[in-house]
Amino acid sequence: MKENSLHSIMNADSIAFLGASNNPFTMGTTQIAHLIRGGFEGKVWPVNPREKTVLGVTAYQRVADLPEVPDLAVLVLPTRIVPEILDECGRKGIKRAVIISGGFKERGEEGGKLEEELKSVAKRHGIRFVGPNCIGVINAQRNLNLTFYPYVNGPGPMGILSQSGTYVTQVLPYLAKRGIRYSRAISLGNEADIDLVDGIEYLSEDPETKAIALYIEGIRRGREFVEITKGASMRKPIVAYYVGGTEAGARSGLSHTGAMGGNDIVHDGTFRQCGIVRAPTIELLYDWAWALATTPIPRGRRVAIVSHSGGPVTSMADACARNDIEVPLLSENTQEKIAPMVPETGSTANPVDMTFNTNPGALTDSIPRAIFESGEVDAILIHGIGGSDLIKTMKTEAPDLVPAYISDIERQMVKMHHGLVELRKEMSCPVVASSFDDHTDAAVSYVMKNDIPVYPSPERAAQAMAALMRYADWRKARGNYPS
Amino acid sequence: MKENSLHSIMNADSIAFLGASNNPFTMGTTQIAHLIRGGFEGKVWPVNPREKTVLGVTAYQRVADLPEVPDLAVLVLPTRIVPEILDECGRKGIKRAVIISGGFKERGEEGGKLEEELKSVAKRHGIRFVGPNCIGVINAQRNLNLTFYPYVNGPGPMGILSQSGTYVTQVLPYLAKRGIRYSRAISLGNEADIDLVDGIEYLSEDPETKAIALYIEGIRRGREFVEITKGASMRKPIVAYYVGGTEAGARSGLSHTGAMGGNDIVHDGTFRQCGIVRAPTIELLYDWAWALATTPIPRGRRVAIVSHSGGPVTSMADACARNDIEVPLLSENTQEKIAPMVPETGSTANPVDMTFNTNPGALTDSIPRAIFESGEVDAILIHGIGGSDLIKTMKTEAPDLVPAYISDIERQMVKMHHGLVELRKEMSCPVVASSFDDHTDAAVSYVMKNDIPVYPSPERAAQAMAALMRYADWRKARGNYPS
Structure with a gap:
């Protein structure tokens, strides 16, 4: 098998950076700053005809002056x-590039010609490149960040491949605040060389990436897309958000990356055929890819819903019904087992509503464990993770109301959630949670770090569960049930 | 017109509280704490047979001992x-109550009998009450908070009426973090007396409430529901999230509040007939009610999409197409007007993509203004509010990259968004925004405070815009276009 050229781009140890200066107003300067100061341990060589140093790092006047042949050139x-400088790179012996500069095919005929020129220069020198008109790439495990955005998350298991730069940059704080961590983030730009299909192949081979999130405006190599994704889906889940299917979406995409979208229903069928779970919005793309990257695949469609809140369990049950998830009545035997932990005003039937005013620890420990051990369900949906932010607020507002034994709120609330994390690990129990508390809550943050996704609403938890099941069904139908 | 009894409950100046003690473990104690310490300026009289004071406030042994007849009794x-104590309240002359205690109709036959007893006691004394099995009510404008949750938002224009207590308590931090503020929050519980229909009538009359958010598991008085909502919708928008329509949802709701849900399609038709915008999830319920509470109703279905990000504008355009929102090509004249502010690599056609590397102030000022003044669109969708959090991060990570003139980041970023707020105010321009930055960002927070809703994704902004248009269509069809 030919090595996918993204491997060497993502693992570059030395990077020539063309287009950075000491002028803070330029994108190039911002980008090199993240590379130099963001913890990347490889070499960074600024190339700039007018500066001796860039942000304190020795700069070279020309590509030809570089002390060694770098693994990668970045052009801003x-x-x-751009074509002329890429030619200089080629003459130096550089084989990989990321071309951030825009103004090519997406700008019509004249830009298209320039893009052809770029391609022929690259071909002549055997250069494989990402872009042009992209925002760069990130290898989170190596702090290799070529974008103009500060890298704010810790590394994680979700791979992002996007035909929009925004969805690998501006979205980073959004993801960080939801505890969603990624392995690789790749902005494809105009795909003059390395394209969507190459990106999917690369991410499907990358061991750090457990699930792939795709943002697609248009697919260029249809046949290869089908071939690659069908194979890749047998190994790891792919979630795609496709926006080229409507007239307005297609028009917008055309001016964006020069890609032409097409018939929505055709794409829908293609995705289904290839085992790709299609997400209808950008939020659900990340939601579902995150669930698929972290959570064991359920063996069937039966879930138990547990919560201390009647409204959210009803919302979850309703969302399950709309997503073909079964919420079976629990057996009398299992109901008897959990009954001592559920007050009279609650319900043990499934949904299990233990109501708010009782031993809260049972929700995140003994109740889900007893239910999952019964073998009557394949997965657990739970609403109401968290609580440490509430107690902290209470402690400020009415300290005399917080019992004295609650001294180290965060530690104690985290401890209360140990059981759930253990259940998830010991029994490979698929657990998907929701909470109106978020990442600022110590318990929510603890649970998320331990591979239990926590969504901001009961319906989004149910929808993520449905995505897990949709992928499982596709694998099952091919006799390739995930281990 | 008979006065709706919720008016006197929400405006109570003196409240007898039954069921609070100095034991921090009880819900009643937590609830009275929020009332006493949360800024409520009326009188609070704890009634407790065993305590001389409750949280430092003089307590009375019996209801009969109270110094005056309170406007309201709260029973936990x-x-x-509960029936016996409500009888004591009646004998004292109390006419209004909020009954938090559960264990009634939702607990089956025996509970049902107790609830009948409660109703007959109330009827005998002419007491109107909310509950039982509710979580309390909040009048945000008066800091009257009867729930066990700390009140975390400032008062605002959205009224919440819910058949689940969670959606007026646990959800409060969620709403606060999204800048969504409310006027009233009412947990209906079992609706033994005051019910959904009464609540809608009350909120439709309440001058502080500009739009109504309903969480519904089941409708008891169908005919009155239709009558009241049809009339109310002519004055202010109603958004409903109904979860009783599926078998699992109905089963869950039954054990939750004793309400029986019914056929989903029938409810869908009823809502449409009554001008109620139906939301499919709890997040969209609040999203849409917030948009309808803050934003002028668009005069037609034509929007301009403006952003500095290609991906989000394409997502927005796609979401518009799926929600019957028109994204018309702008006239050559208008395109010429905005062209100087859009670089060559961007697009002026609509969606307007000004790309990231240019004068960012135009996005939030001159571009939307020029477009709206053209009269070619009825509303503006904008992605990319914010930026102050990014610059703050940059200033920490690479201070030399942040230009010296950016000294007071928050103030300067807020100023950059003045133009948008002015456009919204001066021209009553319907503006709905999205951003991957959130409430922690000074600019996002400023815009939200000035009645421009900012959602966490482009699709949710487009969906909220669609909700505005759906309501507008209903009013227009009745010759009652909102002024």
């Missing part, structure tokens, strides 16, 4: 000179 | 004694 230059 | 007592 005015459109017109 | 063991189920069995």
Whole structure:
């Protein structure tokens, strides 16, 4: 098998950076700053005809002056000179590039010609490149960040491949606040060389990536897309958000990356055929890819819903019904087992509503464990993770109301959630949670770090569970049930 | 017109509280704490047979001992004694109550009998009450908070009426973090007396409430529901999230509040007939009610999409197409007007993508203004509010990259968004925004405070815009276009 060229781009140890200066107003300067100061341990060589140093790092006047042949060149230059500088890179012996500069195919005929020129220069030198008109790439495990955005998350198991730069940059704080961590983030830009299909192949081979999130405006190599994704889906889940299927979406995408979208229903069928779970919005793309990257695949469609809140369990049950998830009545035997932990005003039937005013620890420990051990369900949906932020607020507002034994709120609330994390680990129990508390809550954050996704609403938890099941069904139908 | 009894409950100046003690473990104690310490300026009289004071406030042994007849009694007592104590309240002359205690109709036959007893006691004394089995009510404008949750938001224009207590308590931090503020929050519980229909009538009359958010598990008085909502919808928008329509949802709701849900399609038709915008999830319920509470109703279905990000504008355009929102091509004249603010690599056609590397102030000022003034669109969708959190992160990570003139980041970023707020105010321009930055960002927070809703994704902004248009269509069809 030919090595996918993204491997060497993502693992570059030395990077020539063209287009950074000491002028803080330029994108190039911002980008090199993240590379130099973001913890990347490889070499970074700024190339700039007018600066001796860039942000304190020795700069070289020309590519030819570089002390060694770098593994990768990054180009953030005015459109017109990009082909010429890429040629210099080629003459130096550089084989990989990320071309951030825009102004090519997405700008119509003239830009298209420049893009052809770029391609022929690359071909002549055997250069494989990402872009042009992209925002860069991130290898989170190596702190290799070529984008203009500060890298704010810790590394994680979700791979992002996007035909929009925004969905690998501006979205980073959004993901960080939801505890969603990624392995690789790749902005494809115009795909003049390395394209969507290459990106999927790369991520499907990358051991750090457990599930792939795709943002798609248009697919260029249809046949290869089907071939690659069908194979990749047998190994790891792919979630796709496709927006080229409507007239307005297609028009917008055309001016964005020069890609032409097409018939929505056709794409829908293609995705289904290839085992790709299609997400209808950007939020659900990340939600579902995160669930698929972290959570064991359920063996069937039966879930137990547990909570201390009647409204959310009803919302969850309703969302399950709308997503073909079964919420079976629990057996009398199992109901008897959990009954001592559920007050009279609650319900043990499934949904299990233990109501708010009782031993809260049972919700995140003995109740889900007893239910999952019964073998009557394949997965657990739970609403009401958290609580440490509430107690902290209470402690400020009415300290005399917080019992004295609650001294170290965060530690104690985290401890209360140990049982759930153990259940998830010991029994490979698929657990998907929701809470109106978020990442600022110590318990929510603890649970999320331990591979239990926590969503901001009961319906989004149910929808993520449905995504897990949709993928499981596809694998099952091919006799390839995930181990 | 008979006065709706919720008016006097929500405006109570003196409240007898039955079931609070100095034991921090009880819900009643937590509830009275929020009332006493949360800024409520009326009188609070704890009634407790065993305590001289409750949280430092003089307590009375019996209801009969109270110095005056309070406007309202709140009961958080063991189920069995609730009818008896309500009778004592009646004998004292109390006419309004909120009964938090559960264990009634939702607990089956025996509980049902107790609930009948409760109703007959109330009827005998002419007491109107909310509950039982509710979580309390909040009048945000008066800091009157009868729930066990700390009140975390400032008062605002959205009224919440819910058949689940969670959606007026646990959800409060969620709403606060999204800048969503409310006027009233009412947990209906079992609706033994005051019910959904009464609540809608009350909120439709309440001058502080500009739009109504309903969480519904089941409708008891169908005919009155239709009558009241049809009339109310002519004055202010109603958004409903109904979860009783599926078998699992109905089963869950039954054990939750004793309400029986019914056929989903029938309810869908009823809502449409009554001008109620139906939301499919709890997040969209609040999203849409917030948009309808803050944003002028668009005069038609034509929007301009503006952003500095290609991906989000394409997502927005796609979501518009799926929600019957028109994204018309702008006239050459208008495109010429905005062209100087959009670089060559961007697009002026609509969606307007000004790309990231240019004068960012135009996005939130001159571009939307020029477009709206053209009269070619009825509303503006904008992605990319914010930015102050990014610059703050940059300033920490690479201070030399942040230009010296950016000294007071938050103030300067807020100023950059003045133009949008002015456009919204001066021209009553319907503006709905999205951003991957959130409430922690000074600019996002400023815009939200000025009645421009900011959602966490482009699709949710488009969906909220669609909700505005759906309501507008209903009013227009009745010749009652909102002024």
